Amino acid sequence: MPDCTNIILALSVAWRNYHYIAEYGLAYKRLGVLWFLILVVLGLYSLFAMIQQRRSLYYLWVINAWFLYASLLGSSMVNWDVLITRYNLNQAQHAKIDTLFLLREVSDKNLPLLLNEHELLLERSNSAPETVDKFLQLKIKAFERRTARQGWRGWNWADEVTRRAL
Incomplete structure (x- = not known):
């Protein structure tokens, strides 16, 4: 299982960001925080998968690079x-x-x-x-x-x- 401390920290930041958006509305940096948190969760998941499946560090780099690439590609399709x-x-x-x-x-x-x-x-x-x-x-x-x-x-x-x- 991924490091629970990191998951708790990510959830804490997501919760505070949610309340900040609810109070003050959306802004570029608030969306950036959400994007970063999604990548953090995906990174923790890939780290967990790497350990469980006994994969190399190269696997971790490649899978996280694909997550980053897919997120950039997806974000370019939205008129923010x-x-x-x-x-x-x-x-x-x-x-x-x-x-x-x-x-x-x-x-x-x-x-x-x-x-x-x-x-x-x-x-x-x-x-x-x-x-x-x-x-x-x-x-x-x-x-x-x-x-x-x-x-x-x-x-x-x-x-x-x-x-x-x-």
Whole structure:
């Protein structure tokens, strides 16, 4: 059986991270902690399997490298900015929305969601409505400037969805 202390520590961090997300919403580093914890649990499992099956250290390196590769591949298929924004807006009934994080830190891929939920942003924001509107307009202008100077090689679907929403 894997080292129980490490499992208890991983569960403790997961529990605290869960409560932090429930209280303050999703953010990049909170998702990074979850990703790291998943890799830790998989690493502990592979260590246990290596010991049980009397495998070499090379086996441990290879299997953990595959876990890392699969997690990176899987994470590249998710639009994290939209996921973070959608989750935080859906949790707005329970807490204030950290609108400055959504407007300043998260990329402009979340603009369609922010524009659709503008009233909710103003109502549940932890900032003044004027500040929210100001930063929303700044984000729109920054998106328009960025997309105006990129050519056809810079085209991508997420920007097209955002452009159509404006």
